[in-house]
Amino acid sequence: MKDLADIRTRIDQIDTQITDLFLERMEAAADVAEYKRATGKPVFDRARERDNVARASKRVPENLASYAAVIESVLMEASREAQYQRLGLKSETSRKVEVALGEQPALFPQQAYVACQGVEGAYQQIACDRMFKRAQISYFDSFDGVFRAVEQGFCEFGVLPIENSTAGSVNHVFDLMMRHDFHIVRTCRLKIDHCLLVRPGTALEDVRIVYSHQQAISQCADYLSRLPGCRVHVCENTAVASQLVANSERGDVAAIASRDCAELYGLKIADQAIQDQKNNYTRFACIAKDLTIYPGADRTSLMAVVANEPGSLYKVLARFYALDVNLVKLESRPIPDRDFEFMFYFDVECPAASSEFQTLMNSLSDVCQDLRYLGSYAEVV
DSSP: OOOHHHHHHHHHHHHHHHHHHHHHHHHHHHHHHHHHHHHTOOSOOHHHHHHHHHHHHHTSOGGGHHHHHHHHHHHHHHHHHHHHHHHTOOOHHHHHHHHHHHTOOSSOOSEEEEEEESSTTOHHHHHHHHHOSEEEEEEESSHHHHHHHHHTTSSSEEEEEEEETTTEEOHHHHHHHTTSOOEEEEEEEEEOOOEEEEOTTOOGGGOOEEEEOHHHHHHTHHHHHTSTTOEEEEOSSHHHHHHHHHHOOOSSEEEEEOHHHHHHHTOEEEEEOOSSSSSOEEEEEEEESSOOOOTTOOEEEEEEEOOSSTTHHHHHHHHHHHTTOEEEEEEEEEOTTSTTOEEEEEEEEOOTTSHHHHHHHHHGGGGOSEEEEEEEEEEEO
């Protein structure tokens, strides 16, 4: 049996040779870049890269073929990125980010015209007040209405819920993201404490019907299961549910909503902090039509479509890993009218002004069929 120390010494020697060969390969890639500069040839040669990966797979035993393919793919990606940098080439997304950073405002606006879904007292309104000191709010019946108000220039900004720590993503908002033209300029994480609101004179044991938004209902599922004989009805949002209860003449109805709604609509708090998880937060996104990157932007949202073939998503994720960029959210949503095809939504943590982020934005388009940059922003907690 060979001595382990001797085996490891040999492995270290091989690894050193691999590193030396990698550097030699990157020097050759620089020569390729100069040739392409002189001849005007494009950096990305999909056919050659595909052939190189196939040859690498065939040169090793079958049980190692997939690993050889991954190694060759990484080498080709590193070579391609080095050529882009040497030639000073930038993707359309990278250029947009660079321009936005160059035009960066000094501060996030303190007052603005803002679109929210629902009515006064909705959690969107509370999140809006957290992000803006003096907002003039226009209320719309639907999330789609908020997107349209921003897209058509009726409002400067819109505030929308995007995910909850208990109930997960607000899928309807993510689906609408695929249909509208917008950019995220800020997000807000809001602590959500749901209350059961009733008309004055209604006791907790009298409640038989509860109104609220679907997300609030999901967040209070355990509590609702303990209300005997109670039926649940979904409303547009929690404030609308409060309004409905306030206008009702029944003595057995209640709404799940915020404490603010109790004061706004003259309701009584029958029970408080009824959410299943006490550490319950909802993230809200502030959207705008034009791309603007405000100071402190260290989080970015992207939407991408990748090829429907093995390894496509891995190639995207490998970029984040190679650049040490933290991926904090990955969500997939079916693309309308395209069977079994998905749009991937990414949230990444990385300062928008960093070189790593610029490199990421410059390289992702090569491994995505479609890439949408939704914006870079700071999150208010």
